Amino acid sequence: MALVYKQILVAVDGSKEAEWAFRKSVGIAVRNNATLNLVNVIDTRSFSAIEPYDPSLADRAQKFAEEMLNNYKEEAMSAGVKNVNVLVEYGSPKSMISWDISRRIHADLIICGATGMNAVERFLIGSISEHIVRSAKCDVLVVRTEQAQDDAPSGYYTSEGSG
Template sequence: MTLKYSNILVAVDGSKSAEYAFKKAVQIAKRNQATLILVHVVDTRAYVAIDAYDGTMANRAGKYAEDLLAGYRKEATKLGVENINAIIEYGSPKTVIPRKVAKEINADLIICGATGLNAVERLLIGSVSEHITRSAKCDVLVVRSEVEEEEI
């Protein structure tokens, strides 16, 4: 049994919590000389009905994802991570991250923030991090931020 991580998947959505998860992922990737895989899932459930009338929403969401990942990639490189990949997926982050992306890239660690951008969904049906923790086949690190502690 090896105690070293090789493929670290970090979920980013632009939230403060995801920023903390990213920073922790960079440090762990450097210590393990691991590949850092950045993933952003465009939650298509949010605009399926609206987008039927106006196809620009999907384009804007895709552009946001590209810009977000480019920024994280640049920062990770500047901080000394050598192997970085970025993935944009579409669907529900709760299922896409642990069941599709983690499986495809053979992740041995998933890192995510404790809370993301969708507060309404978290209130009604549970957080993305909670679902990832329950359904992932590898280790999961849920990172809490100072912002969350202040909210309590």
């Protein structure tokens, strides 16, 4: 009996690791004929102290997230993913991804990039990917490397490759 994923949640934040996670998720979604749910969680704690001085910060974060997700959506659809949803959420990425969003969409796989933080930052605020691995109720794939498969078309894994 083969495991088939139907609802894949991919957390993207504009980092290189998140882009690698997105690219690997496309191949997995195509192979499984799954719905790809692209999410960006705008961490309201990160700009709450700055926002009184720059009230446009939330609007700019929303526009950045929407543009990034829509670009990823177009790329995924052109690579053969039939169903792609985009979600921009506000709150703590740790809890939103592993609890709220994953349950709302009935995710059976969460894909995220490994953190780019250094040891001190991880100690002080904790790794989002680490929290997702510990608290998610479904499978989690943490992407640490860029795809290295040379024969995959357009940078995506094929059914012969591993994802």
